[in-house]
Amino acid sequence: AQKITQTQPGMFVQEKEAVTLDCTYDTSDPSYGLFWYKQPSSGEMIFLIYQGSYDQQNATEGRYSLNFQKARKSANLVISASQLGDSAMYFCAMRGEATDSWGKLQFGAGTQVVVTP
């Protein structure tokens, strides 16, 4: 069984500042993948970043970076230089990478981010 926990239901951040969104997980799978998705108020789900548990380096995609600490079972998302368009709900998700876990992407409850001018 696996579990994803996002402990911050909501947060405010000023424009141009960096923000860190927390995500902790628990899994018995030896190999797994971690995802972050963004859901703006319009409702669509937008993929942001992926981290494999055996990746040697932390993933980065533009202004998004994933602070992966395997021993602590955390996969925090860092958004640098926040923009007003970053206001959205952010979801952490995880999936085991063994073939019998394929397809079973599990989501956390999400963190609502509001970027203020």
Place this chain on the structure above:
Amino acid sequence: NAGVTQTPKFRILKIGQSMTLQCTQDMNHNYMYWYRQDPGMGLKLIYYSVGAGITDKGEVPNGYNVSRSTTEDFPLRLELAAPSQTSVYFCASSRSGGGRTGELFFGEGSRLTVL
């Protein structure tokens, strides 16, 4: 390139009615998924499919049925709708089930209300 297309976008059902949410993708992805999102919550997996003719239950399959007769289409059937099925439903697809290529591409969602 349309990606993942869901219809309808909005629907109101009466208790006990049935309906089908349609989902089609044009990316030739093998994997397809149905999730539901209740207000203020994360997404929960209802059913998924690893290819035409193959489906499997997710976390919350009760009250739903799926079929996958083609690679492109993955309809979700609600039988005997109940108020607990009021939710936003997302269809998604991915090229594979694991690794970076297992990234999910989502449709825009279908908002269903059962009264």
